[in-house]
Amino acid sequence: MTISILAFDEKSGRLGGAAATGSLCVGGWVLRGHAESGLSASQGSAPSTLWGEGVLARMKEGASAQDAVRAMTDPDTGRAERQLAALDLNRGTAHFTGDNSVPHASAVTAPGVVVAGNMLTGPAVLQAALDAFLTSPLPFAERLMAALGASAREGGDVRGYQSAALLVVGRDIPPLTLRIDHAADPLAALADLHARATAEPYHGWLRVVPVTDDPFRAPTEDDKRLFDSASIPR
Known part of the structure; x- marks a missing residue:
């Protein structure tokens, strides 16, 4: 029903995830993340948002992705219907695919990357996603x-x-969380939204909002004059 990728960016030190599905609202259901905990993707025929949040809480306390995934999946009597992937701050990955997941369902990994999916046309879908991420020369x-x-x-x-949906988190940036909840071509719509979110004046405004490494950041007077003449959130 869904494919997701979670990855660490060696160049920037940021974490990011992306997901797509044949149903609605994949971003709200699947992707979770924070610069101080890591990332999770919880999906399946009966996805548990509790799994996604629980994995993040455990990784923030210092658990590895593997231990966090095990802690969430082992006690859950409904785990056969669910799938979970996680990426911790040390680039460790983990995944779980329930026995009742709709085929094709599995996951593939590389250092600092995990791709998981279910209800796919075949295993080549996962490998294609992983290979494209690893070989692309594009920004993260x-x-x-x-x-x-x-x-x-x-x-x-x-x-x-x-x-x-797309989610990128880092200590030096506000979370970039973009969601296309329903569209005829959601991948094209996501690319268009990303282009708009990373263009001026919106992108310039992001440099003055608080981030993990600078929680008291605020606009200067020059910034305010610029923003007064631009179409940005206020």
């Missing part, structure tokens, strides 16, 4: 979206895609 967020594009070209979700 675009590499994540390239992985989704490669998955679609390989067949993707057996129903096609209706929604897509």
Whole structure:
């Protein structure tokens, strides 16, 4: 029903994830993340947002992705219907695929990257996404979206895609969380939204909002004069 990728960016030290599905609202259901905990992707025929949040809480306390995933999945009597992937701050990955997941369902990994999916046209969908991320020369967020594009070209979700999402977190940036909850071509819509969110004046405004490494950041008078003449959130 969904494909997701979680990855660490060696160049920036940031973490990012992307997901797409043949159903609605994949971003709200699947992706979770924070610069002080890591990332999670909780999906499946009966996805548990509790799994996604619980994994982050455990990794923030110092648990590895593997231990955090095990702590969430082992006690859950409904785990056969669910799938979970996680990426911790040390670039460790882990994944779980329940026995009742709709085929094709599995996960593939590389150092600092995990791709998981279910209800896919075949295992090649996962490998195509992983290969596209690893070989793309694009910047980090675009590499994540390239992985989704490669998955679609390989067949993707057996129903096609209706929604897509992107999440990038880092200590030096506000979270970049973009969601296309329903569209005829959600991957194209996500790429368009990303282009708008990283263009001026919106992108310039992001440099004055608080971030983990600078929690008291605020606009200067020059910034305020610029923003007064621009169309940005206020």
